[in-house]
Amino acid sequence: MAKEKMVTAITSMKEDFAQWYTDVVKKAELIDYSSIRGCMILRPNGYAIWENIRNELDRRFKATGVENVYMPMFIPESLLQKEKDHVEGFAPEVAWVTHGGGEKLQERMCVRPTSETLFCDLYSNIVQSYRDLPKLYNQWCSVVRWEKTTRPFLRSMEFLWQEGHTAHATAEEAEERTIQMLNVYADFCEQVLAIPMIKGKKTDKEKFAGAHSTYTIEALMHDGKALQSGTSHNFGDGFAQAFGIQYTDKENKLQYVHQTSWGMSTRIIGAVIMVHGDDSGLVLPPRIAPTQVMVIPIAQKKPGVLEKASELKERLSAVCRAGLDDSDKTPGWKFSEYEMRGIPVRVEIGPKDIEAGQCILARRDTGEKITVALDSIEDEVTRLLDTIQADMLARAAAHRDKHTYTAKSMEELGRIANETPGFIKAMWCGDEECENKIKEEYSVTSRCMPFEQEEIDDKCVCCGKKAKTMVYWGKAY
Amino acid sequence: MAKEKMVTAITSMKEDFAQWYTDVVKKAELIDYSSIRGCMILRPNGYAIWENIRNELDRRFKATGVENVYMPMFIPESLLQKEKDHVEGFAPEVAWVTHGGGEKLQERMCVRPTSETLFCDLYSNIVQSYRDLPKLYNQWCSVVRWEKTTRPFLRSMEFLWQEGHTAHATAEEAEERTIQMLNVYADFCEQVLAIPMIKGKKTDKEKFAGAHSTYTIEALMHDGKALQSGTSHNFGDGFAQAFGIQYTDKENKLQYVHQTSWGMSTRIIGAVIMVHGDDSGLVLPPRIAPTQVMVIPIAQKKPGVLEKASELKERLSAVCRAGLDDSDKTPGWKFSEYEMRGIPVRVEIGPKDIEAGQCILARRDTGEKITVALDSIEDEVTRLLDTIQADMLARAAAHRDKHTYTAKSMEELGRIANETPGFIKAMWCGDEECENKIKEEYSVTSRCMPFEQEEIDDKCVCCGKKAKTMVYWGKAY
Numbered sequence: 001m002a003k004e005k006m007v008t009a010i011t012s013m014k015e016d017f018a019q020w021y022t023d024v025v026k027k028a029e030l031i032d033y034s035s036i037r038g039c040m041i042l043r044p045n046g047y048a049i050w051e052n053i054r055n056e057l058d059r060r061f062k063a064t065g066v067e068n069v070y071m072p073m074f075i076p077e078s079l080l081q082k083e084k085d086h087v088e089g090f091a092p093e094v095a096w097v098t099h100g101g102g103e104k105l106q107e108r109m110c111v112r113p114t115s116e117t118l119f120c121d122l123y124s125n126i127v128q129s130y131r132d133l134p135k136l137y138n139q140w141c142s143v144v145r146w147e148k149t150t151r152p153f154l155r156s157m158e159f160l161w162q163e164g165h166t167a168h169a170t171a172e173e174a175e176e177r178t179i180q181m182l183n184v185y186a187d188f189c190e191q192v193l194a195i196p197m198i199k200g201k202k203t204d205k206e207k208f209a210g211a212h213s214t215y216t217i218e219a220l221m222h223d224g225k226a227l228q229s230g231t232s233h234n235f236g237d238g239f240a241q242a243f244g245i246q247y248t249d250k251e252n253k254l255q256y257v258h259q260t261s262w263g264m265s266t267r268i269i270g271a272v273i274m275v276h277g278d279d280s281g282l283v284l285p286p287r288i289a290p291t292q293v294m295v296i297p298i299a300q301k302k303p304g305v306l307e308k309a310s311e312l313k314e315r316l317s318a319v320c321r322a323g324l325d326d327s328d329k330t331p332g333w334k335f336s337e338y339e340m341r342g343i344p345v346r347v348e349i350g351p352k353d354i355e356a357g358q359c360i361l362a363r364r365d366t367g368e369k370i371t372v373a374l375d376s377i378e379d380e381v382t383r384l385l386d387t388i389q390a391d392m393l394a395r396a397a398a399h400r401d402k403h404t405y406t407a408k409s410m411e412e413l414g415r416i417a418n419e420t421p422g423f424i425k426a427m428w429c430g431d432e433e434c435e436n437k438i439k440e441e442y443s444v445t446s447r448c449m450p451f452e453q454e455e456i457d458d459k460c461v462c463c464g465k466k467a468k469t470m471v472y473w474g475k476a477y
Numbered sequence: 478m479a480k481e482k483m484v485t486a487i488t489s490m491k492e493d494f495a496q497w498y499t500d501v502v503k504k505a506e507l508i509d510y511s512s513i514r515g516c517m518i519l520r521p522n523g524y525a526i527w528e529n530i531r532n533e534l535d536r537r538f539k540a541t542g543v544e545n546v547y548m549p550m551f552i553p554e555s556l557l558q559k560e561k562d563h564v565e566g567f568a569p570e571v572a573w574v575t576h577g578g579g580e581k582l583q584e585r586m587c588v589r590p591t592s593e594t595l596f597c598d599l600y601s602n603i604v605q606s607y608r609d610l611p612k613l614y615n616q617w618c619s620v621v622r623w624e625k626t627t628r629p630f631l632r633s634m635e636f637l638w639q640e641g642h643t644a645h646a647t648a649e650e651a652e653e654r655t656i657q658m659l660n661v662y663a664d665f666c667e668q669v670l671a672i673p674m675i676k677g678k679k680t681d682k683e684k685f686a687g688a689h690s691t692y693t694i695e696a697l698m699h700d701g702k703a704l705q706s707g708t709s710h711n712f713g714d715g716f717a718q719a720f721g722i723q724y725t726d727k728e729n730k731l732q733y734v735h736q737t738s739w740g741m742s743t744r745i746i747g748a749v750i751m752v753h754g755d756d757s758g759l760v761l762p763p764r765i766a767p768t769q770v771m772v773i774p775i776a777q778k779k780p781g782v783l784e785k786a787s788e789l790k791e792r793l794s795a796v797c798r799a800g801l802d803d804s805d806k807t808p809g810w811k812f813s814e815y816e817m818r819g820i821p822v823r824v825e826i827g828p829k830d831i832e833a834g835q836c837i838l839a840r841r842d843t844g845e846k847i848t849v850a851l852d853s854i855e856d857e858v859t860r861l862l863d864t865i866q867a868d869m870l871a872r873a874a875a876h877r878d879k880h881t882y883t884a885k886s887m888e889e890l891g892r893i894a895n896e897t898p899g900f901i902k903a904m905w906c907g908d909e910e911c912e913n914k915i916k917e918e919y920s921v922t923s924r925c926m927p928f929e930q931e932e933i934d935d936k937c938v939c940c941g942k943k944a945k946t947m948v949y950w951g952k953a954y
Contacts, residue, residue: 032599032602032603034548034549034595034598034599035553035556035595035598036549036551036552036553036586039549039550039551040549041546041547041548041549041595041599042546042547042548043546044544044545044546044614047544047545047546047547048544048545050547051545067521067524067525068521068524068525068528069518069519069520069521069524070518070519070524070527070619070637071511071518071519072511072513072516072517072518072635073516073550073588073619073621073635074513074516074572074635075513076512076513079512092578092579093578094577094578095551095574095576095577095578096574096575096576096577097572097573097574097575097588098573098574098575098576099572099573099575100571100572100573100623101569101570101571101572101623101624101625102569102623109513111550111574111588118511118512118518121511121512122509122511122518125509126509137521141619142547142550142618144550146577146578146579147578148578158549158550158551160547
C-alpha cells in the first residue's frame with residue numbers, strides 16, 4: 001500500500017536521528033541540494049514556512065518602531081577590517097569577490113557574512129544630532145559563511161535571515177532594546193512555533209565577535225541537543241568608536257552612539273522540525289503551517305463527494321488556510337503525503353459521512369480522529385487548531401523539562417552528558433578555564449547564563465570555588 | 478523660511494532633469510550611496526515602497542498559481558556556460574568569487590546576474606513526468622551586474638527584483654504564460670503605480686540572452702525618455718535541451734519542457750519618480766504610498782489641537798495608511814518635507830478648523846486644498862485617494878499620448894528624435910540593418926513591436942521596402 005511505502009521510506013528517529021532529519025527535509029520537499037557545495041534550495045514547502053515566519057516577525061518588529069532597509073551584499077575589505085574583534089571573528093569564513101566586469105578589482109570585497117560594518121558606515125553618514133536617534137533598522141536578506149560541514153537549515157554556506165541594527169543615544173536605551181528584541185524572539189517562538197525557549201546571556205567565550213554582551217534563546221531538540229535559535233547583541237559604543245558614529249546631544253556635546261544587533265535565520269526551521277517532528281515526518285504548528293487543513297475526499301468518484309469536499313474547502317478557507325486534494329491519487333497516498341508534510345489537520349469526507357451530515361478530523365500531532373457535524377465545521381476546526389497549537393507547546397515544554405538535569409559535580413555532569421542528552425544546569429565560577437575544561441572533557445558547551453537563575457549549589461561545578469552564576473550546558477547543533 | 482529653503486534645494490526639472498532626479502531620490506531619503514561603487518542603500522522611505530510593490534505583485538503572482546522558492550546566490554562557472562547565448566550575454570558583466578574560507582576555489586562562482594541556469598539545474602532534477610508540470614516558481618532576491626555607469630534605481634550593480642521561472646509541457650502553454658505574466662505587470666503598473674504601459678515584443682536584437690522571444694512593457698518618463706519596466710521571456714525548449722530537462726508524457730514518450738522567465742525590479746521605482754514627480758519632489762500614487770495621509774496640526778500648542786489631530790489620525794488609520802507629525806518642527810517645514818516625500822494627502826487641522834468642525838485636505842498631485850467636515854473625514858479621504866489615483870493615471874496617459882509621434886521618413890524620425898523626445902511610431906521592414914542604422918543616426922532604439930499595431934505606412938521608414946510591423950522607437954534609460 002502506498003501509505004506503508006511512504007512511511008517506511010523515512011529512517012526512524014531512534015535508529016538514526018541525523019538520517020531521520022535529512023529524510024524529512026528532503027521528502028517533505030522543504031529543500032533540495034544545489035550544484036554549489038553547502039548551498040540549499042528552498043523549495044515551495046520550505047519557503048512558504050519561511051514566508052510565514054518572516055511576515056509574523058516583521059509585524060512584531062514594526063510594532064516596536066523598526067523600519068526595513070536594504071544594504072549592499074558586498075563589503076570592501078577595508079571596511080570589514082575597521083573593528084578588530086569583528087574582523088577576526090568573520091574574516092576566516094567569508095567568500096571573496098576578486099573580479100568583476102572582466103577586470104581584477106583594486107580592492108577585493110567579501111559577500112556579507114553579517115552587516116554590522118555596512119550599517120555603521122551608513123550611521124556615520126546619517127546620524128548627526130540627538131534628533132536623528134534612535135535608528136531602528138532591519139533587513140531581510142541572505143548572508144554567506146564558508147562552512148566546512150553543512151546541514152540543511154542548521155548550517156549552510158548561504159542562509160536567509162533578518163538582521164536588525166539599532167543606534168541609540170544612551171547605553172541604557174541600547175541595553176533595553178537588546179533585551180526587548182530577545183523577548184520578541186522568545187515570544188514569537190513560544191506563541192507561533194510552539195517552542196519554549198531558555199532566555200539568557202552568553203559567556204564571554206561564546207559571545208558575538210565585537211559585542212559587549214550577547215543574549216540568546218536556546219531550545220532543546222527531540223534528541224536532547226540544544227539549538228541556539230536567535231541572538232541579540234549589545235555593542236556598547238565599540239563599533240561607534242571604530243567607525244566614528246557621533247551625535248551632538250542637547251547640550252551640544254559630541255557623543256558616541258550605542259548600538260545593538262539581533263538576528264534570526266532559516267535555522268529556526270530546523271528547530272521546528274527537530275522539536276515537533278515524528279517518524280511519519282514533519283509536524284507543523286498550526287500558526288506557521290502554510291496549509292493548516294487539507295480536505296481529502298473518500299471514494300471521490302461517488303456522486304456528490306467532490307462537490308461536498310470542495311464546498312467544505314471553501315467554507316474552511318474563510319477561517320484558516322485550507323487546501324483540497326481532489327487528484328486521482330488514493331486516499332492512502334494522500335494521507336501519508338500530508339502527514340509527511342506536517343499539515344496539522346486532515347478532513348476526511350466520504351459518501352457515508354455526507355449522509356450522516358458529518359466528517360472526520362484527523363490530528364497530525366496525535367493521530368486522533370474526531371467525528372464532527374458538518375454544520376459547525378468552521379468552529380470545530382478553529383477550536384481544534386488552537387488546541388493543537390497549545391498541546392504542541394505543552395508537549396515541547398514537558399520534553400524539555402524532562403530532559404533538563406542538575407549536576408553538582410564533574411562526575412555527575414559527565415555522566416549526564418554521556419548518557420542522557422539534554423540541558424544540564426550547573427553552577428559556574430565565571431572563569432573561562434573551567435568553561436574550557438568542561439567543554440574538553442564532556443563535549444558540552446555553555447549554552448547560556450539564564451535570566452531565571454536558581455541556586456543549585458554555592459560552588460563551581462568544575463573548580464569548587466565560589467559560584468557566580470548558574471549555566472545551562474549542553475551538546476549543541 | 479524652512480519651506481522655501483527645502484524647495485529651492487531641488488534642481489528644477491526643466492533646468493536639469495538628471496540632477497532633479499538625483500536630488501529627489503536623495504532628499505526624499507529613498508536611497509543613500511554606499512562605500513561600494515554602484516551599490517545603493519535602500520533607506521526606509523525607499524524600501525517601504527518596494528515592500529508595497531512586492532506584496533501587491535506577490536499576491537497577483539500567487540493568484541495565477543505561482544509558488545515562491547529561494548535559490549543559491551552563486552552559480553558555478555561550468556553551470557553558467559551550459560547555454561551558449563546566455564553565457565555570452567551575461568559573462569562580461571558578472572562578479573566572480575574566487576576565494577572562500579581562506580582558500581582558492583577549484584572552480585570560481587559568479588554572483589547570480591539572473592538565475593535561469595540554477596532553475597534549469599533544479600528542474601532537470603525534479604521534473605520527471607507530465608504530472609510534475611507545470612512548475613511555476615518565483616523568487617524575490619537581489620542580483621549583481623557589473624555596470625560601468627550607475628544611477629539609483631535605474632542601473633545599479635546590485636538590485637532587488639523578482640524572477641519567475643516556469644516549465645511547461647507544451648510550447649503553447651509556455652507562450653500563454655509568457656503573455657499572462659506580461660499582462661500581470663502591465664495591469665499592476667496601471668492600477669497600482671498609475672503608469673500606463675505599451676505592451677509589445679522586443680526585436681531579435683533587443684531580446685534576452687537565450688530567449689526565443691522577449692515581451693516588454695515600456696513607459697514614457699516626464700523627460701520624454703522611455704523606460705523598459707518589466708520583461709517576460711519565452712525560452713522555447715532551448716534551455717531544456719542545454720540542461721536536459723525532460724519529462725515522460727502520457728504516451729510514455731520523452732519530451733523537452735518549454736520554459737519562461739519574467740522579472741520586475743526596483744528599477745520600477747525610478748519610473749514612479751520620473752512619471753509622477755515634480756519640482757517639489759516625489760509624488761506617490763496612493764496605492765503604493767507607504768503613508769497615504771499625513772495629519773499636521775496647526776498651532777499645536779493651543780489646547781485641544783494635538784488631541785484632535787491624534788483622534789483624526791486614529792480614525793483615518795481605519796481606512797488608509799495614516800501618519801501624524803506632532804514634532805516641534807514648524808508646519809511650514811512639515812508641509813515641504815511631506816511634499817518632498819510625495820505623501821498623497823496632507824490633513825491640516827488647527828484651532829479655527831476644530832471650532833468650525835472641519836479640516837483641510839491638501840492634494841500632493843495638484844496642490845488643491847479642500848475644506849471638509851470632520852464628521853465625514855473617512856469617506857472624504859477614501860474618495861480623495863481614489864480620485865488622486867485615477868487622476869494621476871489619466872495625467873500620465875495624457876502626457877504619454879502628447880509625446881507620442883509618428884514618423885514616415887528618416888528625416889521626420891530624426892527631427893523628432895532631436896527636438897521633441899518621446900515615443901516615435903514608425904514602420905519597419907524587420908531587417909536588423911535598418912534597426913542599427915536608425916540607432917546609429919538618431920540614438921533611438923527600438924522599444925518594442927506593440928501588440929496594438931497601426932498601419933501608418935506600407936514602407937519601412939528606413940529602407941523604403943515593404944513594412945512588416947510598426948515599432949515604437951525612443952531614447953531609453
